[in-house]
Amino acid sequence: MTDGESSLEIGVALHRIANALERLSPVPSESADIGTGPAFHWTGKTIEAIDSFAPIALDMLTGIDDQKARLLENSKRLAGGFAAHDVLLWGSRGMGKSALAKSVVRELNMAGSDIAMVEANADMLENLPGLFATLGKTDRAFILFIDDIGFEEGSAAPRLMRSMLEGGAAARPANVRLYVTSNRRHIVPRQMAEQDDPINPRDVVDDKLALSDRFGLRLGFHAASQDDYLAMIDRYAEAYGLVYESEDALLWTRQRGSRSGRVAWQYIVELAGRAGKSIS
Structure with missing residues (x-):
């Protein structure tokens, strides 16, 4: 092994050690104050x-x-x-x-x-x-x-x-x-x-x-049943003062090929938009 090859191997080893120490070192001081905040x-x-x-x-x-x-x-x-x-x-x-x-x-x-x-x-x-x-x-x-x-x-x-x-x-x-x-x-x-x-x-x-x-x-x-899906929409609609028809809500989920909490929320966003309301 030549002196150049030996130096290269040593350099690679030191680089790996430095990376390992960096992973194990405490978080730098510029991080946020984790004593407060959610x-x-x-x-x-x-x-x-x-x-x-x-x-x-x-x-x-x-x-x-x-x-x-x-x-x-x-x-x-x-x-x-x-x-x-x-x-x-x-x-x-x-x-x-x-x-x-x-x-x-x-x-x-x-x-x-x-x-x-x-x-x-x-x-x-x-x-x-x-x-x-x-x-x-x-x-x-x-x-x-x-x-x-x-x-x-x-x-x-x-x-x-x-x-x-x-x-x-x-x-x-x-x-x-x-x-x-x-x-x-x-x-x-x-x-x-x-x-x-x-x-x-x-x-x-x-x-x-x-x-x-x-x-x-x-x-x-697990994937939502039809009853669970409509219950989700009921809860959201009540909270945001929205009115809907069950058949319209079911059409929405059939068009998307799935029933889930996410799809239910997307339907609520659609309802709010139709009603000219803003929700967060």
């Missing part, structure tokens, strides 16, 4: 306050009463400094997974509990140890919220998340719990090439499925 966003290096955090009122969410009760109870425990679960919210799109997580924070803040949400993108898992180091030094409860998580084939992210959930070197502190949403109960790609691998394919699949088992609380959200 919601923040993790950029990968700093924490920014979310000024427009205005979730829908918890009692406006319809058709998911069991999920509401269980998530609210778990979050109350966390806010009170008691043992609480990491949570996986999984299931159909548009059925209120992320809305519920945010509305629970709003509900608890209005009740006087000191708890905040920190949103992070799913591609920032490697940077979370630095965030945990900062959140763990603050005397308040935090929900670290990762929306619509998914992993590419060959990604090391599932193992990193398991380490966080199991109490490994990258584990979250006691005042922080992970709330994660996914469209599938088992957080795996739709197509797993490993299933075609003749060498222990079942072990590979089991390794991936094991991630969802690490969440102490798993809440399923």
